[in-house]
Amino acid sequence: RKEVEQDPGPFNVPEGATVAFNCTYSNSASQSFFWYRQDCRKEPKLLMSVYSSGNEDGRFTAQLNRASQYISLLIRDSKLSDSATYLCVVNIYSGNTPLVFGKGTRLSVIA
């Protein structure tokens, strides 16, 4: 099983749609979880951290299911500007070890 797995997409959705991405991770002891966004030919940037209780930032909601070892990202009322690749990122191992990045899910929001 890969350490962090994501559906590569692409997800093509119309403006205003709701879209959800899932990500699974291999190590049940993982402690830190994030979603990063990467625009075409740009560097990744932190979108939001994922907390055990779930968290929301405007149109974006992130949830963590430790029992099933998956993380989700929900985008409501999609905008053209949401078109990007979304990377699931996990601190797979304990201690100060590097984060592990998923390969990303590509989203295209269409007018």
Added chain:
Amino acid sequence: NAGVTQTPKFRVLKTGQSMTLLCAQDMNHEYMYWYRQDPGMGLRLIHYSVGEGTTAKGEVPDGYNVSRLKKQNFLLGLESAAPSQTSVYFCASTRRDSGSEQYFGPGTRLTVT
């Protein structure tokens, strides 16, 4: 406050040539990382450093060397470039706590012919 900067932004090398990529950060971060990103492969960790004078291998270290002589700089060297090293290289840094945000540089696009 420039964040993380990378030099150069683009480079074309011939097979067998050498070069050094420079990463600099002005956020006083302890940890620094070098990744490569290829289509369909996602970000893969080459080497990383948890402090000045220390380095460690990542997932794909072969063909690369690194040095962290100063806290703010992390150098990635290619001693003898190969076409398989054609990629986009990203540097990143973070505070000591690995649960904190990683800040990325803008990337270096390297082509080896």
